[in-house]
Structures are given as C-alpha cells and as structure tokens.
Amino acid sequence: MSPASRPTSPTSPPHGRIVESDFRPAWWLRNPHLQTLWPKIRMHLGGRRQSSNPGRTELERRRFELSDGDFIDLSIPVGIEGLRVLIVHGLEGGLDSHYAASLVDSLADAGLQPLFMHLRGASGEPNRLARSYHSGATDDLAEVLAKLAEDPEGPVQAAIGFSLGGNLLLKYLGERTDPLLGRAIAVSVPFVLRDAMLRLDIGLSRLYRGYLVSRLKASYRDKFKHRPAPLQVDLDRIRDFNTFDDQITAPLNGFAGVFDYYEQASCRRYLRAIQTPTLIIHAADDPFMFPTTVPFAHELGSGVTLELARRGGHVGFIAGPWPWRSGSWLETRILEALRGPIKMPG
Numbered sequence: 001m002s003p004a005s006r007p008t009s010p011t012s013p014p015h016g017r018i019v020e021s022d023f024r025p026a027w028w029l030r031n032p033h034l035q036t037l038w039p040k041i042r043m044h045l046g047g048r049r050q051s052s053n054p055g056r057t058e059l060e061r062r063r064f065e066l067s068d069g070d071f072i073d074l075s076i077p078v079g080i081e082g083l084r085v086l087i088v089h090g091l092e093g094g095l096d097s098h099y100a101a102s103l104v105d106s107l108a109d110a111g112l113q114p115l116f117m118h119l120r121g122a123s124g125e126p127n128r129l130a131r132s133y134h135s136g137a138t139d140d141l142a143e144v145l146a147k148l149a150e151d152p153e154g155p156v157q158a159a160i161g162f163s164l165g166g167n168l169l170l171k172y173l174g175e176r177t178d179p180l181l182g183r184a185i186a187v188s189v190p191f192v193l194r195d196a197m198l199r200l201d202i203g204l205s206r207l208y209r210g211y212l213v214s215r216l217k218a219s220y221r222d223k224f225k226h227r228p229a230p231l232q233v234d235l236d237r238i239r240d241f242n243t244f245d246d247q248i249t250a251p252l253n254g255f256a257g258v259f260d261y262y263e264q265a266s267c268r269r270y271l272r273a274i275q276t277p278t279l280i281i282h283a284a285d286d287p288f289m290f291p292t293t294v295p296f297a298h299e300l301g302s303g304v305t306l307e308l309a310r311r312g313g314h315v316g317f318i319a320g321p322w323p324w325r326s327g328s329w330l331e332t333r334i335l336e337a338l339r340g341p342i343k344m345p346g
Contacts, residue, residue, distance in 0.1 A: 015272070016300025021281070021309035023329050026320045032285040033204055035313025039098040042326065055101030057108045059116070061123075064147050070131075072144055073123035075116040077104070082113045084148070084156045085338065088141070090163030090188075090315070092215040094122060099162060099187075099315055099330070106331055112338065115156065117144060119165070126223040130230045131253050135164050135193055136265025138172040145180040157342045158183040160334060162315055163190065163288070166280075167267045173278060174270025174301065182342035184278040185334055188286055188315045191268040194259065195293040197241045205287045208314075213244055220248060268293075274301035276345070279337050281330065283312030307333075 029035050059075040066072060075095060085107055087100065095101055095116060107114040118124075119133035120140055133140070149155035159181050161169030166186030173179050190196040200209040217235045224230075233247045246258035255261040278301075284291050300306060309317070317333075320326035 014302045015298050016274075016302060016304030016306065018297045018300070018306045018308055021307045021312075023283075023309040023312055023317055023333075024319060025311045025316075026318055026326055028323065029316075029318050029326075030311060032283070032287045032311065032313040032316075035283070035285075035311065035316030035318055036208075036287060037313075038318050038326070039316060039328070042323075043098045054096055055105045057101075057105050057114070059095075059104070064144055066140070066143055068129065070120060070127050070129045072120055072140060073118045073125075074144070075104075075118065077108055077114060080108050080113050081153070082111045083158065083338070083342065084113045084115060084153060086145070086148075086156045086159040087114055087116045088159065088161040088165030088169055089117070089119065089122070090165050091212055092122070092219065093162065093165070094118065094124075097162075099328075102328065103160070103331055103334065106335060107338075110335055110338075113153075115148070117141075119168075121219070121223065132223075132249065134249055134253050134261070134265060135167045135190070135267075136171055136261070137253070138168060138175060141168055141172050142176065142180075149180055155180050155344060157181070157344065158185070158338055160185045160187070161189075162187045167191070167193075167265070170267040170274065170278070170280070171265070171270050173276050174267065174273040178345060179276055180345075181276055182344040183338070184276055185337055186278065186280045187330065187334075188282060188288070189267065189280060190289055190293070191266065191271075191295055192289070192293050193262040193266045196289045197245070197262070199287070199289045199293075201240060201242075208288065209240060213239065213241060216244055216248075268295050268299065271295055271300050271304060272298075275303040277342075278304045280304060280306045281309075281317070281333060282306060283309045283314070283316070285311050286314045288314045 029038055058078040060078055062074045062076050064072050104114045121127035121132050159169055166189035169184055170186050238244050250257050250261045317330035318326050319329045
C-alpha cells in the first residue's frame with residue numbers, strides 16, 4: 001500500500017496530504033543515480049569553480065555569535081531587499097553545492113532576499129566548540145531565526161532546506177509551538193536517519209556514502225589540526241555512516257550512541273505537529289533512502305503537503321529534451337511555491 005493510500009478513520013483529526021508531483025524526468029535521465037549526479041556534472045561542465053560565491057549575486061558574510069560561545073555564518077546579498085528566504089544546505093554542503101548559487105541568483109532575480117545559512121563549522125572556518133552541525137541541531141536554526149527577527153527588516157518569512165537541512169527544518173517546525181517562519185520548503189529529506197544509513201550501504205548508493213564519509217573525515221581532521229581532538233578514533237578505519245555517527249557525531253553532540261542520535265534527530269516523528277504551510281518535495285526513487293521511508297498522510301501535520309514524484313533522485317529533478325537543454329524543475333517549483341502572500345505566525 002502506498003503512503004497516500006493508507007486508510008484513515010472518519011474521526012481522525014485533520015492532517016496533511018500527499019499529492020502526485022507533475023515532475024517528469026528528462027528521457028535520458030530516468031535513472032535515479034543519473035538524476036542525482038547530473039546537476040553536479042553539469043555544473044563542472046559549465047566551468048563553475050568552487051568559491052565562497054560561485055553565483056552572480058554579490059554576497060557578504062555575516063557572523064552570528066551563539067549563546068554557547070560558538071558562531072554561525074550567513075552569506076547575505078548586498079543591496080537586495082524583499083521577502084527574506086533562508087536557505088539551509090545539506091550534509092557537507094555549501095554555496096558550491098549544485099543547487100545553492102543558482103537558487104540564490106533565481107531568488108534575487110525574483111525580487112526576494114536569499115539568506116544562505118552555513119551550518120555550524122561549515123562556512124570554511126572551523127567552529128570554536130568541539131560539537132558539530134548535525135541533522136537534529138534545531139537549537140542553532142532557532143537561534144539564527146531569532147537573531148534575524150531583530151533586524152529592521154523583520155523576521156525571515158520563508159525557509160528552504162535541502163536533504164539534512166530539510167530534516168533540520170522540518171524537525172524545527174514540528175517541535176516548536178511558535179516557529180518564526182511563515183512558509184517552508186523541504187527537499188529530498190531523509191525522514192528516518194537509520195533508513196538512510198542502511199540504504200547508503202546498498203548497491204551504487206555506496207558511492208555517495210564513500211564520498212560523503214570521506215568529506216566528513218576530512219572536515220574532522222581539519223577542525224582538530226591545530227588543537228587536541230576530544231575523541232580517540234581511528235579515522236582510517238571508519239568507512240560508513242553507522243561507524244562515523246557512532247564514534248564521532250553522537251559523542252561530540254551529547255547523544256548516547258548512534259541509534260540514540262538517529263532516533264532523536266530524525267524528523268519523521270515531528271511531522272504530525274507541523275501547522276506552518278510546508279511543502280515537501282521528494283522522489284520515491286531517491287537513492288539515499290527506501291520508498292518505505294516516506295511518511296504516510298496521517299503522519300503529516302495540517303500544514304504539510306508532500307509532493308511525491310515517482311522519479312527525481314536525490315535533489316535532482318532535472319527535466320529537458322537534451323543534455324544541452326536541461327533545466328532544474330526543482331528550482332522552478334520552489335519559486336512557484338514562494339509566490340503569493342506569506343502570513344507570519346502570531
């Protein structure tokens with residue numbers, strides 16, 4: 001039985017809905033791995049180099065000092081006003097992620113003010129504390145949103161989260177009774193972290209696991225290059241997420257172990273409480289998780305619409321008749337979802 005077809009009682013309280021996406025993949029990109037990899041390949045074929053600002057929009061760095069003595073950096077546009085939209089990246093992501101700079105440019109072109117949030121320690125400079133960013137660190141997101149709300153322009157009106165950032169955003173919305181957002185969009189969310197860990201150990205998905213785990217280990221080495229590491233771990237023997245999260249993510253961030261981390265940080269258990277208008281864009285063939293990872297309609301809060309595509313990969317959603325005429329349906333859909341008035345809570 002599909003997530004959309006599980007029966008509910010007539011007396012069930014209002015909940016969200018699951019709708020079929022109108023996304024149709026490019027005929028030459030019907031495979032989920034091709035959908036996942038093509039945007040990054042296209043970016044490199046286009047000659048975009050990794051930099052602190054790979055797009056057209058001029059950005060400047062703004063640092064927020066956190067209450068625990070650490071900091072988080074944002075990249076904000078220069079001289080652009082309009083509805084403020086916070087972008088939260090995925091695991092080991094940044095402005096050089098294939099979705100990031102292009103979306104920043106498109107939001108700015110549409111008269112919006114994109115604010116790109118670099119998660120703790122992911123702005124190119126190691127953070128001060130031993131703790132790191134992780135899938136459940138909603139205290140960081142809450143503090144950034146509260147500080148932005150003090151600006152003369154007022155609070156952030158909408159937020160977009162990708163992958164890990166989407167999980168973080170949905171968990172924040174579900175656990176807060178007064179979220180400082182009027183609208184949210186989450187893309188390719190790993191609703192159940194344990195499922196994602198298991199899926200990335202299977203088949204071609206091990207390629208993503210190898211790439212991401214190597215990036216995480218490199219970040220850990222860089223962070224503790226000039227100060228004592230708090231953990232006694234042999235990084236060379238860590239090859240999968242289960243081991244990395246058990247030996248590094250969990251102890252660094254106060255969890256009892258890997259499964260305590262996965263249980264507490266996974267957003268699926270928080271979805272039912274979301275009332276903020278929220279669009280989740282997801283593909284059933286996402287190679288980072290199983291089809292059964294997708295929540296059922298009765299698990300969604302009244303504000304949630306889960307737009308489910310049969311194909312699309314992980315943060316892919318590429319359409320177009322030919323490789324040289326391909327485009328991001330995802331970016332177009334995000335801009336469409338942000339149109340219209342946004343009512344802030346309270």
